[in-house]
Amino acid sequence: MKIIVCIKQVPDTTEIKIDPETNRIIREGVSAIINPFDTYALEEAIRLKERYGGETIVLSMGPPQAESALREALSLGMDKAILLSDGAFAGSDTLATSYTLGQAIKKIGFDLIICGKEAMDGSTGQVGPELAETLNIPHIAYVSKIVEIKDRKFKAERMMEDYYEILQTTLPLLVTVTKEINELRLPSLRGTIRAKKEEITRWSASDLEGKKERFGADGSPTRVIKIFHTEVRKSGIILDGNITEIAERLCQELKKQNIL
Amino acid sequence: MNIKILNKKCNGCGLCLKSCLFDAIELINKKAKIKENCNFCGVCVDACPAEAIVLEKKAGRKDLSAYKGVWTFAENRGGKLAKVSFELLGEGKKLATSLGESLSAVLFGYHTTSNCQELLKRGADQVYVVDDPSLKDFRDDPYVKLLSYLVSQYKPAILLAPATYQGRSFSPKVAARLHTGLTADCTGLKIDPQTKLLYQTRPTFGGNLLATIICENYRPQMATVRPKIFEEASIIHPHLSPGASLPSRGRNEEGGVIKVPLPKNLGKSRVNLVKILKNKEENINLADAEIIVSGGRGLGEPKKFSLIFDLAKVLGGVVGASRAAVDSDWIPYAHQVGQTGKTVRPRLYIACGISGAIQHLAGMQTSEVIIAINKDPDAPIFKVANYGIVGDLFEVIPALIKKFS
Numbered sequence A: 001m002k003i004i005v006c007i008k009q010v011p012d013t014t015e016i017k018i019d020p021e022t023n024r025i026i027r028e029g030v031s032a033i034i035n036p037f038d039t040y041a042l043e044e045a046i047r048l049k050e051r052y053g054g055e056t057i058v059l060s061m062g063p064p065q066a067e068s069a070l071r072e073a074l075s076l077g078m079d080k081a082i083l084l085s086d087g088a089f090a091g092s093d094t095l096a097t098s099y100t101l102g103q104a105i106k107k108i109g110f111d112l113i114i115c116g117k118e119a120m121d122g123s124t125g126q127v128g129p130e131l132a133e134t135l136n137i138p139h140i141a142y143v144s145k146i147v148e149i150k151d152r153k154f155k156a157e158r159m160m161e162d163y164y165e166i167l168q169t170t171l172p173l174l175v176t177v178t179k180e181i182n183e184l185r186l187p188s189l190r191g192t193i194r195a196k197k198e199e200i201t202r203w204s205a206s207d208l209e210g211k212k213e214r215f216g217a218d219g220s221p222t223r224v225i226k227i228f229h230t231e232v233r234k235s236g237i238i239l240d241g242n243i244t245e246i247a248e249r250l251c252q253e254l255k256k257q258n259i260l
Numbered sequence B: 001m002n003i004k005i006l007n008k009k010c011n012g013c014g015l016c017l018k019s020c021l022f023d024a025i026e027l028i029n030k031k032a033k034i035k036e037n038c039n040f041c042g043v044c045v046d047a048c049p050a051e052a053i054v055l056e057k058k059a060g061r062k063d064l065s066a067y068k069g070v071w072t073f074a075e076n077r078g079g080k081l082a083k084v085s086f087e088l089l090g091e092g093k094k095l096a097t098s099l100g101e102s103l104s105a106v107l108f109g110y111h112t113t114s115n116c117q118e119l120l121k122r123g124a125d126q127v128y129v130v131d132d133p134s135l136k137d138f139r140d141d142p143y144v145k146l147l148s149y150l151v152s153q154y155k156p157a158i159l160l161a162p163a164t165y166q167g168r169s170f171s172p173k174v175a176a177r178l179h180t181g182l183t184a185d186c187t188g189l190k191i192d193p194q195t196k197l198l199y200q201t202r203p204t205f206g207g208n209l210l211a212t213i214i215c216e217n218y219r220p221q222m223a224t225v226r227p228k229i230f231e232e233a234s235i236i237h238p239h240l241s242p243g244a245s246l247p248s249r250g251r252n253e254e255g256g257v258i259k260v261p262l263p264k265n266l267g268k269s270r271v272n273l274v275k276i277l278k279n280k281e282e283n284i285n286l287a288d289a290e291i292i293v294s295g296g297r298g299l300g301e302p303k304k305f306s307l308i309f310d311l312a313k314v315l316g317g318v319v320g321a322s323r324a325a326v327d328s329d330w331i332p333y334a335h336q337v338g339q340t341g342k343t344v345r346p347r348l349y350i351a352c353g354i355s356g357a358i359q360h361l362a363g364m365q366t367s368e369v370i371i372a373i374n375k376d377p378d379a380p381i382f383k384v385a386n387y388g389i390v391g392d393l394f395e396v397i398p399a400l401i402k403k404f405s
Helices: A036-052 A064-076 A094-108 A127-134 A189-197 A243-256 B015-019 B043-047 B084-099 B113-121 B140-154 B165-178 B302-315 B323-327 B358-364 B393-404
Strands: A002-007 A009-011 A032-034 A055-061 A080-084 A112-116 A139-150 A153-159 A163-170 A173-177 A201-203 A223-229 B002-005 B025-028 B031-034 B053-056 B070-074 B103-109 B126-131 B158-162 B182-186 B188-191 B198-204 B209-214 B221-225 B256-259 B272-278 B291-295 B318-321 B348-352 B369-374 B387-390
Touching: A002 A036, A002 A064, A002 A094, A002 A127, A009 A064, A032 A036, A032 A064, A036 A055, A036 A064, A036 A112, A036 A139, A036 A173, A055 A064, A055 A094, A064 A080, A064 A189, A080 A094, A094 A127, A094 B165, A094 B182, A112 A127, A127 A139, A127 A173, A127 B165, A139 A163, A139 B140, A139 B165, A243 B387, A243 B393, B002 B031, B015 B025, B015 B043, B043 B053, B070 B084, B084 B103, B084 B158, B084 B188, B084 B221, B103 B113, B103 B140, B113 B126, B113 B256, B126 B140, B140 B165, B158 B165, B165 B182, B165 B221, B182 B198, B198 B221, B291 B302, B302 B318, B302 B348, B302 B393, B318 B323, B348 B358, B369 B393
Parallel strands: A002 A055, A002 A112, A055 A080, A080 A201, A112 A173, A139 A173, B070 B103, B070 B158, B103 B126, B126 B256, B158 B221, B182 B221, B291 B318, B291 B348, B348 B369, B369 B387
Antiparallel strands: A009 A032, A139 A153, A153 A163, A163 B272, A223 B209, B002 B053, B025 B031, B188 B198, B198 B209
């Protein structure tokens, strides 16, 4: 079984600060990490290989420095890493990204593609399903458990608002996973040493088939025209007094606001 | 617009036939041939591995004037309409009014008559409905194919779908299939008076920033819309009798329910539903909850979560949790609120023993009223709380339970 995991290197959004003067994001000093949901995708691929055998490939599209995210994935135990990097990919929205990833994946070949449910920075959750459509394969989003893969039959559990579904399909398939799917392992020393030496394949636009006008900004139907700071929520009041009084006061306030 | 097959390149593989939404391609002597009912959607061009199909578009800017009206997708959850369907309808109405065009709802399901009426009562000018036993439960494949098919047929300018588990799963496939833009999780929508474009605003970078996005050259302009942001459309035609048509408004001549028969093969799914597992023990529907009581590490040990459940119970609320509590296996992941869990927007959020890491705040700071209970007066949760209680939650929570019950 050939498993491809798509990962994205993202700024650690919990460290992001806004310059109050200019209203711009301060990117300096913000560390770049593997999108947290993608780490569960990597873990799942490695577990599936341990369970069923096969080959695991990690794929990312991004600037040259995204190589460090791929090395981290190799240190966890992924077999092979490919980076799609080219100025021609710049400005890609989710559709152009999924198209580009799709061209690379067609070249690699696959049985199963695993993505995180969304990236921490954009949080759209669109690239996974759009990629599945680009490849004309089924997908299951929000997978919380892969129950079984047998004779190319694939059974998984997916999370919905207030229930879970058990779904069955046939490979090839794309799944997006939630953090519930597994528990992460730490990179091993051996893995880290291997990851340093391992060669990372780098593909540019000319290595891919497909229409060049569908890469990057040209291939992106959407365009961001404005980014601005969210209004900060103001802090309220600290309730003093004994507990009975506080409870009474809260009760009144909530009634006044029609919540109770 | 012109479409042609390059016979030299065509190898007769037939992939284009499968990809076609309109059954408009046939194979003759192992060569593909485009039939007259072609809609020039271009899906086959992308599907062809031999690059043997060429779609020649008019030079310059595309003519998008054929696309009119606002469509909102009505989410069918086990036969009932999810509330967010009415929120979309309410917001869709405003957009349709700004454009001077009609508002339509789209509904897939089985035995949908009363749901269609409900959508008309709440202000939809018409409802496009596909009613078929195969659409009883949500499945991605038929939803994707059917919605793409309807859009190609009727050409709405704007298509809004809920940013729910369903909507976020199938909408991206529809956008990819139609080759148009999709903006996720919108919290602000408006028509630009000059360009008539849909300005789509959404939180990004973990909720730290807002971005406004447009889709200029492709149609429909698609967006998923976060639940509980917009007001539900109210009932404006209370006495609509079943089967009645509304007087036509807007540009579409037909009023009322437009029943679309399920086109052949579009009801099929490559993924089959084996069964639905209901969470037996408790309600985990945080996304739709009006009141959420959340517990964190301050509870000290897993069994103390019973206090949180008790408080939620007297308030008629749902239990949430911080990542720390979930990662310690005190409570299942389905309860997790925050960046790697669920984003919630209840009317009341009570954070008990949660310090308020930025990841947690990202998931709950748009709640209407926030109450925080924490023994540390410097806990960041107090920065977003309307009401803060500095104290021991094992004393405060029982007092609140007593008061509220």
